[in-house]
Amino acid sequence: MGRDRFISLMKAGLIYDRSKGFKAEADSNLVIITSILKTALDEDFEFVPKCFVCNSSVECYLCAYCHICDVKSSTPDCLCNKCMDREDTFIMYGRTLMKKIS
Amino acid sequence: MWVERYGPKNIKDMVGNEETRISFLNWLKDWKKGSKPAILIGPPGTGKTTLVHLAADELGYNLIELNASDVRTKDKMTQKLGPTLSTHSLFNGKSLIFLDEVDGMYYRQDRGGIEFVQELIDSGRVPLVMAANIEDDKKVIKLIRKSKVFRFRRVVPRLVELYIEDILKKDVAKLSKESIRLIVREAKGDMRAAINTAQSLAGLSTEELSSVVSSRNLAYSLKESFEAFFNADSQEEAYKALIASKVPPRDKVKIAYLSVINSGLKGDTLIKALEKIGEADKIVNMIGTTQEWRLLRYLDRLLAYSLFNTLPKGSVSYSEEDMPWNLKVRMWNEGKVLKDIGGRLSKFLHISSREAVSIFMPYLLVVIGKEKKSLERFIRLLGLGESALKVMVKESERVFLKVR
Ligand SMILES: Nc1ncnc2c1ncn2[C@@H]1O[C@H](COP(=O)(O)OP(=O)(O)OP(=O)(O)O)[C@@H](O)[C@H]1O
Numbered sequence: 001m002g003r004d005r006f007i008s009l010m011k012a013g014l015i016y017d018r019s020k021g022f023k024a025e026a027d028s029n030l031v032i033i034t035s036i037l038k039t040a041l042d043e044d045f046e047f048v049p050k051c052f053v054c055n056s057s058v059e060c061y062l063c064a065y066c067h068i069c070d071v072k073s074s075t076p077d078c079l080c081n082k083c084m085d086r087e088d089t090f091i092m093y094g095r096t097l098m099k100k101i102s
Numbered sequence: 103m104w105v106e107r108y109g110p111k112n113i114k115d116m117v118g119n120e121e122t123r124i125s126f127l128n129w130l131k132d133w134k135k136g137s138k139p140a141i142l143i144g145p146p147g148t149g150k151t152t153l154v155h156l157a158a159d160e161l162g163y164n165l166i167e168l169n170a171s172d173v174r175t176k177d178k179m180t181q182k183l184g185p186t187l188s189t190h191s192l193f194n195g196k197s198l199i200f201l202d203e204v205d206g207m208y209y210r211q212d213r214g215g216i217e218f219v220q221e222l223i224d225s226g227r228v229p230l231v232m233a234a235n236i237e238d239d240k241k242v243i244k245l246i247r248k249s250k251v252f253r254f255r256r257v258v259p260r261l262v263e264l265y266i267e268d269i270l271k272k273d274v275a276k277l278s279k280e281s282i283r284l285i286v287r288e289a290k291g292d293m294r295a296a297i298n299t300a301q302s303l304a305g306l307s308t309e310e311l312s313s314v315v316s317s318r319n320l321a322y323s324l325k326e327s328f329e330a331f332f333n334a335d336s337q338e339e340a341y342k343a344l345i346a347s348k349v350p351p352r353d354k355v356k357i358a359y360l361s362v363i364n365s366g367l368k369g370d371t372l373i374k375a376l377e378k379i380g381e382a383d384k385i386v387n388m389i390g391t392t393q394e395w396r397l398l399r400y401l402d403r404l405l406a407y408s409l410f411n412t413l414p415k416g417s418v419s420y421s422e423e424d425m426p427w428n429l430k431v432r433m434w435n436e437g438k439v440l441k442d443i444g445g446r447l448s449k450f451l452h453i454s455s456r457e458a459v460s461i462f463m464p465y466l467l468v469v470i471g472k473e474k475k476s477l478e479r480f481i482r483l484l485g486l487g488e489s490a491l492k493v494m495v496k497e498s499e500r501v502f503l504k505v506r
């Protein structure tokens with residue numbers, strides 16, 4: 001990938017963890033990151049949102065909103081199909097946040 | 103309105119921007135004297151203002167807030183914030199200063215406002231939180247450099263849906279899956295827009311709903327929005343009613359104008375209301391020439407905070423009926439003449455011209471009596487002419503109608 005690109009990626013807020021790979025956070029500039037990676041890898045790729053409740057990857061292609069969802073300008077966490085279908089999703093979602101606060 | 107009634111009451115009840123919410127709460131928890139200020143940046147309706155309020159509640163802070171509608175001259179700010187900054191108040195519990203909408207229009211016309219904020223930042227004696235929509239404004243960039251930044255993004259569709267579904271569970275309203283999808287799609291990650299649309303769809307009959315859903319004609323109509331505006335109980339509610347409709351600002355000013363002139367408001371109240379609408383109109387034009395379109399969002403604030411306060415509750419209702427132009431011109435002229443008369447009277451009575459018209463004039467007219475001759479003499483005494491006399495005769499008729 002090259003040193004310069006790597007530095008630009010870090011500057012745009014991408015975080016590198018040896019064991020887990022790259023991670024984008026809330027204040028990462030996803031627009032810049034995308035454009036750097038696209039030229040570096042020379043192929044299209046997508047950001048995969050995580051489910052806030054169970055931490056699994058969200059299957060965007062199964063989502064009713066996949067055509068209008070602008071992943072790059074939205075918040076990085078979403079809900080997966082399984083969690084979305086529960087009866088108590090809203091409560092679980094709030095609870096997960098409380099756990100992370102304390 | 104639903105945005106108030108069903109807005110989040112706790113940080114955990116908000117949706118989206120999870121990491122930002124957590125880190126902001128931690129920032130406030132860990133705040134020490136001398137800590138940098140915080141600035142929350144992101145698109146409308148994502149919960150910036152809400153988060154600051156809820157976090158302050160949760161941690162027992164007394165919130166002192168200034169937003170785009172507050173005039174931010176150094177004097178005014180010292181007046182409002184001064185007591186908090188004096189050592190004395192340190193004994194009266196902890197305070198948090200919140201400068202909302204720092205990219206707002208009044209902020210740029212500040213006299214000394216920015217310096218005051220600068221002093222606040224440098225003093226670091228109380229937590230200072232700011233919020234803004236954009237970050238490419240020069241002044242905002244300056245503030246960002248000195249602050250800890252908390253970035254907000256649009257809320258993802260599934261979480262918008264989750265929140266709307268939750269509101270619908272609490273309320274009597276039922277909406278089809280199709281309508282909910284439409285709400286979520288049109289909101290584009292703006293929770294305020296989503297909740298407002300849900301409310302207006304919930305008020306429709308099944309037939310209306312299906313025609314709206316098929317034509318996708320969403321958001322509050324001007325009528326809904328202004329009806330809620332004129333009947334609001336507070337400025338804040340009035341503001342929320344106005345921003346709920348997404349029509350060009352010029353149309354809002356026009357409807358405000360038509361509703362007011364068709365309302366039968368009288369004398370000083372009418373003048374004041376027309377003055378405020380005139381100011382709003384000027385600003386729309388000014389923004390048109392400078393092309394600073396983003397400032398338009400503060401027009402709603404201006405109308406809500408200045409016009410709303412001049413109107414007695416329930417005195418105006420929505421009207422889009424245009425008057426014949428000659429009548430309009432007449433009302434406009436009468437307003438000007440009354441102001442003139444007030445101005446002259448004020449010099450005699452040593453009071454403001456507004457008080458002269460609204461408080462003293464009716465009594466004066468009773469004392470002067472119905473005789474046109476006495477009115478003529480009075481007008482001459484004030485050094486005014488024929489047009490003033492005509493208006494006075496009319497005012498006099500009104501007063502005697504009431505006296506009887
Ligand atoms: N994250 C959220 N979760 C649930 N409801 C929300 C959220 N954000 C906003 N709302 C709803 O929208 C209303 C307006 O939100 P708020 O005033 O906090 O937005 P904001 O980000 O400050 O917008 P602006 O940039 O226009 O000032 C709230 O009263 C609430 O009802």
Ligand SMILES: [Mg+2]
Nearest residue numbers: 150151202233
């Ligand atoms: Mg706000």
